[in-house]
Amino acid sequence: MGDACGIGPEIIAQWWPGGREAVVIGCPRVMARAVAWMPAERRPQVRVLATLNDLSALATDDMGVWVPPGLPDDLLDAPLGRVDERAGRAAAACIREAVRLAQTSEVAGIVTAPLHKEALALAGEPYPGHTELLQAEGSPPGQPPAPVRMMLANDQLKTVLVTIHVSLRQAIEQVTFDSVLETLRITHRSAALWGQSQPRIAVAGLNPHAGEGGLFGDEELRIIGPAIAAARSEGINAIGPIAPDTVFMRARHAPPEHPGEFDVVVAMYHDQGLIPVKYLGLDQGVNVTLGLPFVRTSPDHGTAFDLAGTGRADPASLAAAARMARALVAGRHR
Structure with a gap:
């Protein structure tokens, strides 16, 4: 209720x-x-x-x-x-x-x-x-x-969050190799429920331009990139880290004009992942606990x-x- x-x-x-x-x-x-x-x-x-x-x-x-x-x-x-x-x-x-x-x-x-x-x-x-x-x-x-993860989804975009209801400062601290890898595993397993046994998972960077090779932060080099590599070694089709200011646009699936490059985006923190989905419209958005x-x-x-x-x-x-x-x-x- x-x-x-x-x-x-x-x-x-x-x-x-x-x-x-x-x-x-x-x-x-x-x-x-x-x-x-x-x-x-x-x-x-x-x-x-x-x-x-x-x-x-x-x-x-x-x-x-x-x-x-x-x-x-x-x-x-x-x-x-x-x-x-x-x-x-x-x-x-x-x-x-x-x-x-x-x-x-x-x-x-x-x-x-x-x-x-x-x-x-x-x-x-x-x-x-x-x-x-x-x-x-x-x-x-x-x-x-x-371990569970929050996914927000509509007909055009699916995003799964590494961290959820904590302060932004705490969220950054909670972006670890283990938390990113666990999120990729849960996302991969859960995608079979909506009919995708090998989903294309885009991974957003934490920093602007995904760190720009360490110029704007090194979490992509130290944490996110190695977690993606570990996931790929397990057969998970994870791609990234991708600049967070473009990844959601690239993943948005609105055919025929805009077929998405990815099936789901893994975002590092709450607002990073939820703002793009909610911007597309609250009336069709769904929160799923994976x-x-x-x-x-x-x-x-x-x-x-x-x-x-x-x-x-x-x-x-x-x-x-x-x-x-x-x-x-x-x-x-x-």
Whole structure:
């Protein structure tokens, strides 16, 4: 469901595909409020599920809601468009329950509506965002978290990040031989899910002009280049390091005028990789967590507090995330 004070519940309601296609993990009262904002002729009926088997008995326009443990009783009192500890607590509870259902194969994949990182922190969660929480929850008990990476994708561009929700200074410190090589391995393995067994992976440099032979920084010579060479020795088609101011333009796939030279770009830090994808349009962007033992996607936008409750939120990115989740689930079963 995402953050109850943001647009998550209402974009779910606007997108809703039908009673047997999906299930909402969340608060029935919050979802009923979101449904009530819709035109009367398009409102699904909110139904609380006792078991997931109850989905089969729903009418085609029903919305089945699965209530996770740990939801605050007064969640509906959390004000729209504001950071609230209750919303952060509820969002985390929904994620944990969705992961449990995925791990027991009761659901095929997870699509997460936006949460608010500050609300998550107010709720006492030690994780800065969805990715880190999913990584921790997705690991078997007693085992260290599996390495995961964030990919943002649309029809024209896919980017995978070496580092994510840390300061820029910390991100530079976290660009290591091991982190770059692990990112290339995860990207290569994951590409098979969308039908590319040998993806062309472009690797962005960290510095301007990819360091210009060490004139503007030597991370490309010391770290990124050797990691690319190691990946290539494993059969991974990694190319680079390439100047970050041109690599995304070269990778952009918009045929017939502009066929992309690469299938995916590995970027070194959050904004380097996400700005190009988001510039191409928020309505079709999808966030995918690579490396998890289950499929997880989400829209590429945030909680949009300024739009919450106005009826102006656009569900297009959520719809794209759901399409991507179905495609990745199908890829896992090929």
